[in-house]
Structure formats: C-alpha cells, structure tokens
Amino acid sequence: MTYFINFDIISLMKIVFTTTNYLEVSQLRFKTILNKSAVFLLVLTFMMVTASAQPVQAGEERTVVVTSFTILEDIVNQIAGDMVDSRVLAPAGAEVHEWELIPENFIDLEEADLFFYNGFNLEVWLGQALNTLDEEAEYMALGEEVDAETIPIQLGDYEGDPDPHLWMDPLIYIEYVKAVNEKLGEIDPDNALVYEINTARYISKIWKLHADLHQDLAQIPANSRVLVTSEAAFVYFADRYEFEHHGIWGSNAEEEGTPDQIARAVDIVQDYNPGGIFYESTISDRHVRSVAGDTNSEVYGPLYVDSTAEPGEPADNYIGMMEVNRDLILEALKN
C-alpha cells in the first residue's frame, strides 16, 4: 500500500511556510496583493481532501505519465510523486537529442495516458513516439507551451532555430512546472488540489534556487563571465545570469567535434582566455580536451543540461544539478 502524503502537523507547518514564502517572493515580482489567510484556508481544504482520500492500493491503476527525458520526469515526480505511474524514455545519463527508442519505451508510450516532451526539436525522434501513443492519450510540448521568448541556436546545422534548452533558466523552468501541474489536474481532477499544493511548494524552492544562483554567481568578475561548453546549450542560463556563452557546436543533434568546430572553438578560447572550459554529462569530454590541449586551458565537468545524474548523486534532480553546475562554474571562473 502506498501513501504519497503522510500528513502530520509538521508537514502542515512546512507547507504553510513554503507556500506563503513562495507567494511572498511572487509578490515582489508581480506586485500582487495576496491574502495569507487564503493560504491557510487552501491548506485546510487540502487536509480535508487528503483526509478523505483513499490511499493508492498496490496494483491499483494509476495515470501513466511518460516523459521524454529526466528533467521533465523530475517535474512530474515533484508534483505527483507515486500518485501517478511516472516513466521516462531517455533515462538518467542518456543523450536525449538522438535517443533511440528501446522496446520498453514503446510499451510505455502505448500505455501512456499523458506524454510530456520538450519540443523545439529537442527530441529528433518525436514523430516515432507520437505515432506510438494510444489515440486517447494526451500530450504536451512543454518548451513550446510556456510563454517565454526563445533564443536562436547559435551555430551549426540548426542555426537560427529556437534553442530548445529553455529549462536552463529557472524562471522559465517554473513555467514548465505550472504547465505540468495544470495538465495533471485536468487528467486526474480527483488529485488536482494535491498537485496544486505540491506545485506551490516546489516553485518556492525554485525561487530560492534562482536567488542563490543570482547571488553566488555574482562573485564572478565581469571579465571572467565567459562560459565555453561542448554544446551551446546554456543560452537561456547565460541570458539569465549574464554570461557570454560559446559552444564548440550548436546542438547535440548535429555532428560533434568536426575539425572546423574545434578550430573555431580554439579561436574563441584564445580570444577570451577563460578560467576553464566545460564538458557536459551526456557526451564525451574528448572534444573539450582537444580544445583545451590547443589553448592550454583547464577542463571542468561534467555540467548537467540534457539529463540529471544517476539516482543517489547530488545532481539527480533539477535543483541539485543546477547547484552542481553553479559550484563548478564558480570553481572555474571565480578568479
């Protein structure tokens, strides 16, 4: 028997605190007048709902929610926990752009009630996945759904297309979280209030992450704020936290590490002379090391972009991976 929420007074106080905190931060940003007593009423209502809700029985049919990669899987898990049957296609450590669907993926897609993917051609294999879904299944491209201004891919075969890595800006990631919450509530209205509360709690943590990143990364002097990586996947992160950003190539969906790409990257590193250059967790570090060898640069990594880390590692969730990235960037560029 599975209990997603085991309520007690401490949990209640935590939710009141974090939810209120989130609303306070939101107040600053959106200048909205909020009534804290409404939060208490919401929580009390939530308690009444959960008190009367039946716990999920082992073997009971739950909503099957399939995500294309681990960043989106984490959102579903944060909002719904084991109240839904959450499955991911490209697992931790896998390269999402050019993932090849495996037999288990086809089963998951056939059984899916809801499929979340990023869109903007992150999943170049998307057509195959959508064709596998049941006619009744719903799906949503979260990156395309959110109201955020896209930044073009900087170079390479896909230059000029919208860059798909919008989740790397925590404030855009919050919009992903809201969209997942709304869709889960539509599909599973009996648990919508629980999703709502978990979403508010999670968003408060993302606001704190953003505040921490903003404050901590401010330690890096203006002339050192140059982020050179394998894939130019940090455009939204760089835009939010004021870094100059360059990749050896534009997208992991294209050929990686060609002589032209390496030569161009060597020129950039020689021009900017950054404190270090970075590789990412889902691809080989050999191309970055090649550039480093030609420029006498330090290599740092892995940074996490297209996947969280394996379960149990500090970067096994979105907040953790952004903190690991921050620490690595600070280590390389602070001085």
Ligand SMILES: [Fe+2]
């Ligand atoms: Fe990527």
